[in-house]
Amino acid sequence: MEYLDFEKEIQEIKNQYLNCLSIEEKSGVNMREVCIQLKSKLERTIKKLHGNLTPWQRVQLSRHPNRPYTLDYILSITKKDSFVELHGDRFFGDDKAIVGGFGKIEDNTFMLIGTQKGRNTKERQYRRFGMPNPEGYRKALRLMKLAEKFHKPIVTFIDTPGAFPGIEAEMRGQGEAIGKNIYEMMCLTVPIIVLIIGEGASGGALGIGIGDIISMMENSWFSVISPESCSTILWGKWDKKEKSAEALKLTAEDMYKFNLIDEIIKEPLGGAHFSPKKTYKIIKKQILKYHKQLSLYDMKTLIKKRKNKYISIGCFNEQ
Amino acid sequence: MAWFLRKKKNILTPVDKKKDLPKGLWHRTPSGKIVDIEVLRKNSYVSPEDGYHVRIHSKEYFEILFDNGNFFEIDKKVISKDPIKWEDYKKYTDRIKEAKKKTNLYDAIRTGIGKIKGLDVVISCMDFSFIGGSMGSVVGEKISRAVKYCIEKRFPYILISKSGGARIMESSFSLMQMAKTIARLTQLRDSKIPYISVLTDPTTGGVTASYALLGDINIAEPGALIGFAGPRVIKETIGKSLPEGFQTSEFLMDHGFIDLISSRTELKKNIYNLVSMMM
Numbered sequence: 001m002e003y004l005d006f007e008k009e010i011q012e013i014k015n016q017y018l019n020c021l022s023i024e025e026k027s028g029v030n031m032r033e034v035c036i037q038l039k040s041k042l043e044r045t046i047k048k049l050h051g052n053l054t055p056w057q058r059v060q061l062s063r064h065p066n067r068p069y070t071l072d073y074i075l076s077i078t079k080k081d082s083f084v085e086l087h088g089d090r091f092f093g094d095d096k097a098i099v100g101g102f103g104k105i106e107d108n109t110f111m112l113i114g115t116q117k118g119r120n121t122k123e124r125q126y127r128r129f130g131m132p133n134p135e136g137y138r139k140a141l142r143l144m145k146l147a148e149k150f151h152k153p154i155v156t157f158i159d160t161p162g163a164f165p166g167i168e169a170e171m172r173g174q175g176e177a178i179g180k181n182i183y184e185m186m187c188l189t190v191p192i193i194v195l196i197i198g199e200g201a202s203g204g205a206l207g208i209g210i211g212d213i214i215s216m217m218e219n220s221w222f223s224v225i226s227p228e229s230c231s232t233i234l235w236g237k238w239d240k241k242e243k244s245a246e247a248l249k250l251t252a253e254d255m256y257k258f259n260l261i262d263e264i265i266k267e268p269l270g271g272a273h274f275s276p277k278k279t280y281k282i283i284k285k286q287i288l289k290y291h292k293q294l295s296l297y298d299m300k301t302l303i304k305k306r307k308n309k310y311i312s313i314g315c316f317n318e319q
Numbered sequence: 320m321a322w323f324l325r326k327k328k329n330i331l332t333p334v335d336k337k338k339d340l341p342k343g344l345w346h347r348t349p350s351g352k353i354v355d356i357e358v359l360r361k362n363s364y365v366s367p368e369d370g371y372h373v374r375i376h377s378k379e380y381f382e383i384l385f386d387n388g389n390f391f392e393i394d395k396k397v398i399s400k401d402p403i404k405w406e407d408y409k410k411y412t413d414r415i416k417e418a419k420k421k422t423n424l425y426d427a428i429r430t431g432i433g434k435i436k437g438l439d440v441v442i443s444c445m446d447f448s449f450i451g452g453s454m455g456s457v458v459g460e461k462i463s464r465a466v467k468y469c470i471e472k473r474f475p476y477i478l479i480s481k482s483g484g485a486r487i488m489e490s491s492f493s494l495m496q497m498a499k500t501i502a503r504l505t506q507l508r509d510s511k512i513p514y515i516s517v518l519t520d521p522t523t524g525g526v527t528a529s530y531a532l533l534g535d536i537n538i539a540e541p542g543a544l545i546g547f548a549g550p551r552v553i554k555e556t557i558g559k560s561l562p563e564g565f566q567t568s569e570f571l572m573d574h575g576f577i578d579l580i581s582s583r584t585e586l587k588k589n590i591y592n593l594v595s596m597m598m
């Protein structure tokens with residue numbers, strides 16, 4: 001497990017705790033008392049450090065190298081062997097930064113789509129650091145249309161630093177691909193659940209982010225721009241990222257306060273990466289809950305509601 | 320010493336004795352051609368010498384497109400609030416005040432209702448001079464209302480984009496304007512009313528990724544910069560230099576995203592032609 005710079009204290013205590021356990025196991029000496037004490041100390045420390053996170057620390061947590069990614073969620077919450085990944089946009093190619101396919105959660109079939117990051121250098125390059133090209137958005141749309149055809153609800157998982165800024169991406173119409181996805185998602189005749197599980201940057205996130213319910217995990221963020229790029233554009237240097245993170249009001253809490261999302265999903269103590277299994281359970285429960293909520297509406301009402309929700313967003317005065 | 324050499328260096332005329340030349344009589348195009356402003360104005364601000372399209376504002380577009388320059392403006396005084404209490408080295412509220420003072424505009428878009436060759440139309444036009452033509456809540460709301468008006472009156476909608484993208488100072492609120500404007504455009508589609516998107520220099524970021532490329536017809540002015548990611552960002556990301564003509568109108572047409580490139584002098588005729596055949 002890797003630790004962030006502000007989590008050093010947690011790392012120390014956790015190591016002590018693990019040491020204690022292994023000593024007990026190896027030597028047979030009764031260390032129970034110490035173990036219990038260390039464990040409660042660990043919990044207290046995490047609570048202390050995670051109880052008052054700055055927006056930048058949230059951004060760091062959202063990018064934690066051990067944090068679960070889209071496929072981790074999909075494979076853990078779907079019934080064994082039910083998820084079949086489907087590839088390609090049927091025009092140009094298969095983008096590895098977006099994954100998707102049908103899968104069963106309990107007895108319900110869903111279309112599960114999300115941006116995917118890699119764990120090591122090779123994988124990261126393969127997944128283009130979770131930054132989709134136009135064919136990724138077009139694959140996502142193709143799969144959503146497939147879901148619509150067979151009346152299956154859609155769940156999207158968002159974890160992206162943005163759409164890829166590249167020559168080929170522009171040639172193949174990155175802007176058009178994102179715009180078209182938003183356009184079509186507005187009108188899809190199946191319920192759409194959007195989960196922001198890590199980074200949610202800019203149009204790249206919105207390209208698969210239109211839905212009836214939008215939820216953010218506690219340590220995720222959603223913004224018009226990443227804190228680093230914001231710092232470069234507005235302050236002229238990249239090292240104002242902490243300040244940018246604060247100014248952008250990008251945390252789940254902020255987004256909930258602004259009424260731009262429906263719910264904040266609590267993560268286990270220490271963050272999603274601290275107890276992945278618990279996290280999967282939570283996400284599964286949430287998806288089923290949302291599915292139940294949305295199935296109360298007929299599609300005509302739901303689409304009208306969806307559009308009106310977006311049309312009403314804005315903050316202005318009139319003289 | 321040669322007689323023509325200056326003995327004393329630097330400029331010695333005091334500032335208050337400086338003779339001012341009247342500004343705005345001539346325009347110099349990037350290729351170095353000097354054009355009389357009056358000639359330029361009569362030619363829809365296109366240089367007759369080299370075809371260069373001078374960046375103009377909503378005021379000039381309305382003059383060029385509406386019959387006799389006649390129109391009435393709706394939703395004029397919708398102004399931005401400061402939803403996230405933004406402050407970089409300047410406060411957002413101060414930026415807006417400054418921009419308002421400098422440009423005499425209320426935000427980066429205006430909507431006019433009038434006629435093109437006798438045909439009723441609604442035109443929204445963005446102003447780059449107002450905080451880089453950035454799209455925030457006001458731009459989103461004004462587009463949303465303009466489209467609603469079009470649906471009610473069954474007037475075709477023409478939207479002239481000229482923008483650096485979403486307005487960072489409104490963060491997620493400006494991001495969501497992409498979704499908001501598109502939600503309205505889906506209603507326009509359902510009503511089967513033509514939507515003409517005109518892309519001018521520059522059209523980038525969140526505007527490109529929302530309404531600008533979703534027109535029933537996408538028209539671009541020649542030589543405009545149009546793209547999703549900015550050229551500098553792309554260059555830095557891939558560490559390679561960019562091909563010539565990258566992200567221009569011509570580039571986009573070659574790759575299939577623009578229906579037609581129209582000189583500004585032909586814009587009115589083209590819009591009229593297309594709309595009258597679609598309605």
